[in-house]
Amino acid sequence: MTDIKPWPALWSLIIGFFMILIDTTIVSVANPAILEGLNTDINSVIWVTSAYLLAFAVPLLVTGRLGDRFGPKNIYLIGLVIFTLASAACGFSGTIGVLIAARAVQGLGGALMSPQTMAVITRIFPPERRGQALGLWGATAGVATLVGPILGGLLVDGFGWEWIFFVNLPIGVVAFVLAMRNVPALPTHPHRFDILGVLLSGAGLFLVVFGLQEGQTYDWGVITGPITVWGLIITGVVLLALFVVEQALTKREPLVPLHLFRDRNFSVANVVITTVGFTVTSLSLPLVFYFQVVRGMTPTQSALMLAPMAVINIGLAPVVGKLVDRVHPRLLAVPGLVLFSLALFLYSRMLTPDIPWGWLLLPAVVLGLANACTWSPVSSTATRGLPPREAGAGSGVYNTTRSIGGVIGSAAIAVLIEARLVANLPHRPGGSAASSDFSFNGSLPQFLHAGFTSAMAESLLLPAVVILVGAVAAAFFIKPKMAAWKQPGTQAAPEAQEAAAPRS
Structure with missing residues (x-):
């Protein structure tokens, strides 16, 4: 406890955090390949994502407390082992049922890991540097949701869909070694579950x-x-x-300490991150199906259509990270969320079977700006008013609401896509939609392209509207004030005091 090095610990945790977040989006670009390879249907393929998100979201309320009780480092490492082994099981799956089950176990491992990252940051960084650290944590979440499809496309094209899971094995080993070496063993606190x-x-x-x-x-x-x-x-x-x-x-002791929501910024941030989780999970599915099924792109090509999001977000993340402690959070979050919605409305209006593909990079640029202005301000503002002793509970609630948004977004977009396909595609004599006649592997007949494109474009309106709700909520952020436990001369968490030494 006398030689805590917060920045090496943060970067070690971010490797594992980045990996589990990538797995919420990396599957989207591989959905057509999984559908064809395992000879299944679109609803079952969407369950591959939903099972992961559901198993990730449900335990989060208690896994944050497990870190407080048994030590965040211990619980993080246990979750990392489960996640890595489940990734191997996903890659070796021979049926859609086995893949869905393995993804659920993978989600459980992610649920054990995720709250510990935010809790450790809150406990080892002193108040004056915590905003910058949480800003980096939030930016990692934003970058991961964008890098996932691109990495997935490269792996599916180069090696097959199984490798979107096998790639986690070496990353998991590296993350384990670095966490063992750099993450401190913090004091535990008794909890009743x-x-x-x-x-x-x-x-x-x-x-x-x-x-x-x-x-x-x-x-x-x-x-x-x-x-x-x-x-x-x-x-x-x-x-x-x-x-x-x-x-x-x-x-x-409740799973959700309702008194946390007396902190206005914490309450607002939870509403906002729910809409963000909903949107980033649901937006890629209609786009990937359009790019691959209508335009005949490979998984890599379809993912690269979203590349401007990742490039712009990565470039602006350090700039925004420095601003989050200096400016009012709504000055960044509200424009970012509005840009999110604008980009999706642009996609919805621009998608046609034959639009020049270059035009479709414009909404991706807007999405990059949106992500850069959203993740860091919201995540850093969420917990700035919470004392370190409630870090596990606060991060557990925050991660839960983000994940619940993703779970509901995944389910809702699946329902809407199927409904719009039924409405836009011609029907066979038996009454079923023509969409059941093809395998989503690029073999969609030409005469169905217009109807299929309309279905995908209309589906994008749902996340566009939901994220606007987040923009309205973000307008109620207030400028963070220094809480009593942060005031000079008061007792902050011992871990934070020790971490106040010069940056390592």
């Missing part, structure tokens, strides 16, 4: 997501016996409402 809260939140979220994603499959009617799609969704919502009530009334 709310098992009822875990069950209510997990069951509620699963029923809502399952109902949304499978609704089109069952024509929004009966699944089996008395069980209906709407019955599952309503039951899920009721369970989530009961979870909130249980958290307010529990005599034990």
